[in-house]
Amino acid sequence: MSAAVTQLxxxxxxxYERAYPGLGEIIHLILDExxxxxxELSLFPHLFLPDLVEAHVAKLGLEPAVxxxxxxxxxxxxLHMPSYQPHLAYVDx
Numbered sequence: 001m002s003a004a005v006t007q008l009x010x011x012x013x014x015x016y017e018r019a020y021p022g023l024g025e026i027i028h029l030i031l032d033e034x035x036x037x038x039x040e041l042s043l044f045p046h047l048f049l050p051d052l053v054e055a056h057v058a059k060l061g062l063e064p065a066v067x068x069x070x071x072x073x074x075x076x077x078x079l080h081m082p083s084y085q086p087h088l089a090y091v092d093x
Contacts, residue, residue, distance in 0.1 A: 004046045005035060005038075005045055005046050005049065008046050008049055008050070009031050009035060009049070012027075012031060012049070012050065012053055012065070013027055013028065013031060015065040015066065016030075016053075016057070016065040018065065019062075019063070019065035019066070020062065020065075030053060030056050030057065031049075031053060033056070034049060034052040034053045034056055035049060037052055038052055
């Protein structure tokens with residue numbers, strides 16, 4: 001589990017440093033602080049970490065970084081699958 005959190009922190013660090021190039025150290029501190037909070041909240045901290053970081057960054061008056069998770073994607077094609085509709089057949093006897 002900690003490998004997933006480490007990987008997520010690295011991704012968030014990159015995304016926020018790309019959005020705010022001069023704030024690398026502050027971003028690192030935010031990530032560490034919010035990781036600790038995420039571990040207190042759940043055994044699955046990677047589910048909470050992005051939102052906690054985003055909230056912390058918002059408190060500083062900054063916009064959240066655009067991440068792959070935040071990109072808007074079209075609906076999955078399974079939503080457009082036709083549903084089964086039985087057809088009644090007329091048989092003249």
